[in-house]
Amino acid sequence: MHQLLSLMHSSSHCVFLSGAGISTLSGIPDFRGSKGIYKQFDADKIFDIHYFRKDPAYFYTHGREFIYNLEEKEPNIIHRMLAKLEDEGMVKSIITQNIDMLHQKAGSRRVIEIHGSPAQHTCLHCGKKFPYELISPIVHSHQVVPKCDRCGGLVKPDIVFFGEMLDQNSFSQAISESSQADLMVVIGSSLVVHPAASLPLNAIKHGCRLVIVNNMPTPLDEYAYLRYTDLEEVFRYLEKEIH
Numbered sequence: 304m305h306q307l308l309s310l311m312h313s314s315s316h317c318v319f320l321s322g323a324g325i326s327t328l329s330g331i332p333d334f335r336g337s338k339g340i341y342k343q344f345d346a347d348k349i350f351d352i353h354y355f356r357k358d359p360a361y362f363y364t365h366g367r368e369f370i371y372n373l374e375e376k377e378p379n380i381i382h383r384m385l386a387k388l389e390d391e392g393m394v395k396s397i398i399t400q401n402i403d404m405l406h407q408k409a410g411s412r413r414v415i416e417i418h419g420s421p422a423q424h425t426c427l428h429c430g431k432k433f434p435y436e437l438i439s440p441i442v443h444s445h446q447v448v449p450k451c452d453r454c455g456g457l458v459k460p461d462i463v464f465f466g467e468m469l470d471q472n473s474f475s476q477a478i479s480e481s482s483q484a485d486l487m488v489v490i491g492s493s494l495v496v497h498p499a500a501s502l503p504l505n506a507i508k509h510g511c512r513l514v515i516v517n518n519m520p521t522p523l524d525e526y527a528y529l530r531y532t533d534l535e536e537v538f539r540y541l542e543k544e545i546h
């Protein structure tokens with residue numbers, strides 16, 4: 304692991320790419336993964352924009368169990384160390400597939416959320432914005448499906464659903480970061496969901512070194528300069544070495 308640390312010390316633009324695997328230590332299941340504990344609902348359906356428009360209660364009812372309880376979740380050693388590494392100037396930015404807002408809660412400032420976030424919600428009819436703090440109590444009350452107080456329209460979290468366009472601003476930032484990076488460290492992502500999978504490839508094309516830390520094989524393992532499987536072990540090591 305000292306190899307990773309010396310790469311980080313010698314790099315001038317280190318970017319991390321994080322996936323669901325880093326938040327399981329915070330008690331957030333990898334609900335997009337096929338082995339997630341939320342087998343009782345269909346993750347493809349819950350995040351499908353067409354289904355959401357038809358039956359929003361399906362999303363909000365199940366969302367109570369893993370999105371509208373995020374205020375109770377705490378960042379773990381991985382989130383905390385990444386915030387520290389950014390403070391130390393060793394990490395320029397974090398591109399994340401996660402929608403749990405834990406990087407920000409840990410103090411990271413430059414976070415690019417390529418799958419959006421429930422921090423904001425938007426009325427699909429008039430575009431009015433609503434913060435998470437306002438929506439979460441409504442979802443937990445008997446009312447379940449929040450409606451816009453201006454037009455009565457359907458309110459949706461700013462998470463990128465299947466069938467929706469990516470947020471172009473976030474995605475172009477992610478492309479720009481991956482193009483500038485001389486070191487990209489992928490953590491807790493199996494790199495199968497696009498666009499996340501295309502970012503390391505773009506980085507490599509621009510001469511970047513790739514490090515992958517994931518407990519499962521990824522399609523990009525053959526391109527990895529270093530490869531680790533135990534996330535917690537890697538971050539315990541970094542915690543010990545960086546004061």
Ligand SMILES: [Zn+2]
Pocket residue numbers: 426427428429430431451452453454455456
């Ligand atoms: Zn509205």
